[in-house]
Amino acid sequence: MSEAASNSLHKIIADRQFFTRPYVPALIAAIVSALLLPVVVICLAGVTQLLITGTSGAAPTDHWLPATLANAGTRISLLQSPSSALTTLFGCLVVLMALRTLLRIFVRRTAARVTFTHVNRFREHIQRHALRGNPGDLEGIQARSAADLFRNTATKLQEAAFNWSFRRLTSIPDLLTLAIFLTVIQWRVGLECLIPVIVCWIVSRIETERHEASKDLLEEQVDRGLDRLTAHLEKSRLVSGYGMENTEHTHFSAGLQNYQSRFDGLRRQEALGRWTSMLIYAAMFLLPAFIVARHIVFGELIGIVSGVGIAVTLGWFVVSLHRIQDDSRNSGSAMVAADSIHQYLLRVPSVSQVVGARFLDPMARLLQFDQIRVESETNPELLSGLDLKINAGERVAVVALNPQETQALASLIPRFVDPSAGQVLIDGQDIRRATLESLRSEAVVVWGDEPVFSTTVLENVTAGQSEMSRQDAREAGKVAHAESFIRDLPRGYETDLGEHDSLLQTGQRFRLSLARAIARDPALLVIQEPDEALDSETKAMLDDTYERICANRTVIFLPTRLSTVKKCDRVIVLNDGRVAADGPYQQLVRSNELYRHWEYVKFNVFRTSADAN
Structure with missing residues (x-):
């Protein structure tokens, strides 16, 4: 486990956390709850005394309580007659148990709240790290990993940490209080009873861990046999073709018998584990019961009332021990979950701003890719030796049979990913020497599957830029033809898309993304069109939008519509990580087989959705 994970986990899985400010009220409540247990035992002993003597007016015959406490009981008026004493003692029992229940509920809620707060800090770190590291996640592997950590792993950490904290916080005060109270009743008998109980509990933990390990091994063997x-x-075709039915049946029968044997072994191991646990827990109760009974019958140290008090105290002691039985399992699960999160957080983001980075002016002359090499997690040569020049003001379509190649090229421009070799230059300046803020304000990418922010339409367009006015956002919406559907939303630009995201169709979300990019007025714009088919009205609006935004701006399309390809000045075809073809659409259609193959795969009438994607 990493040192960072260990340090953070100690804030959740450590006894010292119970002495911090958030836990102090819960610790006090747990201690008070534990101190109520001896009072409950005293009340039960009083009821026992009533049953034996018919009155509580005299002190218990075996003097199991200190003399001052016993004498105090005789001076309470409600305990003078048997009927009032019985009513009073049962009323006290009800009140004490209700109060103990309320205190434990308070402890549970506190443990849940504090644990939830700590785990949410992990989630915040995951979210921040995902924002820094996931923009260049071309295959979505890191995004899926972050989502799994955020939802499943963090939830496992929360559950394990809560179970550990609550059980630890409530059981340890109970155990200490009950152990001390046993010595108050009769220290010698108390120790004689505690020692076998603790020994049995230790043996139980050892045996449980051993049986669990054996069971896991057998389950693995059973699963392999079933596979x-x-x-x-x-093998039906192979067996039938060569007439091996008898041989195959013999092998199958032998395998089935072996599987049956291992399955029976697993069941026997489970039964053995259950019986071992039952016998150990039976010993935890029967041995102290025998010791108490022997002292009552043959000894002079305790009487029946003291025996009842010791028995009830030991019963609670065993229950408390059982409740912390899974401490090691909960802490182990929490450690595994925390370490998984920290291993993710320790990953260094692939893109960072260099010291001394300079402001980047808007592109005015040339975008150049010089001997670019890009690696992905599954493809070490996604782009390899790529050379490409795009002049300012051009409208360019970039296509490839492998869409990850075009996405990698587009991700290089705003530095969502950095090349492992080569450089990207804007007007002769290496973009790695520019500040990320100035680069990403002048080189904007619109992805075809962009989600919306869980905020208002207006903030979706302005993207948090306070200097952008409402009128600027509306103008951008008009250019992108988003104004038409925004007016139909429940509150127009003030509609919260976190609640009404389902109201937007794919084409509408795409036009909203275009409006967000247009509002920034970048010099270089990359547009990836949606894979999902669009209706004719949306296509017409997009064509008009493209004509408006391409004027006096460099636009690179990752197209999914043939009409978009035809209207570009150049079509660049990538293959095997390099530029395989570059020229006007009409030229490539006539002379380039690779482009014609790409167009056929994407747009032939017999294509499937899998082919298109």
Whole structure:
């Protein structure tokens, strides 16, 4: 486990956390709850005394309580007659148990709240790290990993940490209070009873861990055997073709018998574990019961009332021990979850701003890719030796049979990813020497599957830029033809899309993304069109939008519509990580087989959705 994970986990899984400010009220409540247990035992002993003597007016015959406490009981008026004493004692029992329940509920809620707060800090770190590291995630692997950590791993950490904290916080005060109270009743008998209980508990923990390890091993063997048997079902063609039915049946029967044997072994191991636990827990109760009974019958140290008090105290002691039985399992689960999160957080983002970075002026002459090499997690040569020049003001379409190549090229421009070799230059300046803020304000990418922000339409367009006015946002919306559907939303530009995201269709979300990019007025704009088919009205609006935004601006399209390709000045075809073809659309259609193949795959009438994507 990493040192950082260990340090952070100690804020959740450590006894010292119970002495911090958030936990102090819960710790006090747990201690008070534990101190109520001896009072409950005293009340039960009083009821026992009433049953034996018929009155509580005299002190218990075996003097199991200190003399001052016993004498105080005789001076309470409500305890003078048997009927009032019985009513009073049962009323006290109800009140004490209700109060103890309320205190434990308070402890539970506090533990849940504090644990939730700590785990949410982990989630905040995951979110921040994802924002820094995931923009260049071309295959979505990091995004899926972050989502799994955010939802599943963090939830496991929260559950394990809560169970550990609550059980630890409530059980340890109970155990200490009950152990001390046993010595108050009769220290010698108390110790004689505590020692076998603790020994049995230790043996139980050891045996449980051993049986769990054996069970896991047997389950793995059973699963492997079942997989081998399942594999026989896939050999029907081979078996029938060579007439091996008898041989195959013999092998299958032998495998089935082996599987049956291992399955029976697993069941026996489970039964053995259950019986071992039952016997150990039976010993935890029977041995102290025998010791108490022997002292009552043959000894002079305790009487029946003291025996009842010791028995009830030991019962609660065993229950408290059982409740902390899974401490190691909960802490282990929490450690595994925390370490998984920290391993993700320790990943260094692939893109960072260099010291001394300079402000980047808007592109005025040339965008150049010089001997670019880009690696992905599954493809070490996604782009390899790519050279490309795009002049300012051009409208360019970039296509490839592997869409990850075009996405990698587009991601290079705003530095969502950095090349492992080569450089990207804007007007001769390496973009790695520019500040990220100035670069990404002048080189904007609109992805075809961009989600919306969980905020208002207006803030979706302005993207948090306070200097942008409402009128600027509306003008951008008009250029992108988003104004038409925004007016139909429940509150127009003030509609919260976190609540009404389902109201937007793919084409509408795309036009909203275009409006967001247009509002920034970048010199270089990259547009990836949606894969999902659009209706004719949306296509017409997009064509008009493209004509408006391409004037006096460099625009690079990652197209999914043939009409977009035809209207570009150049079409660049990538293949095997390099530029395989570059020229006007009409030229490539006539003379380039690779481009014609790409167009056929994407737009032929017999294509499937898998082919298109």
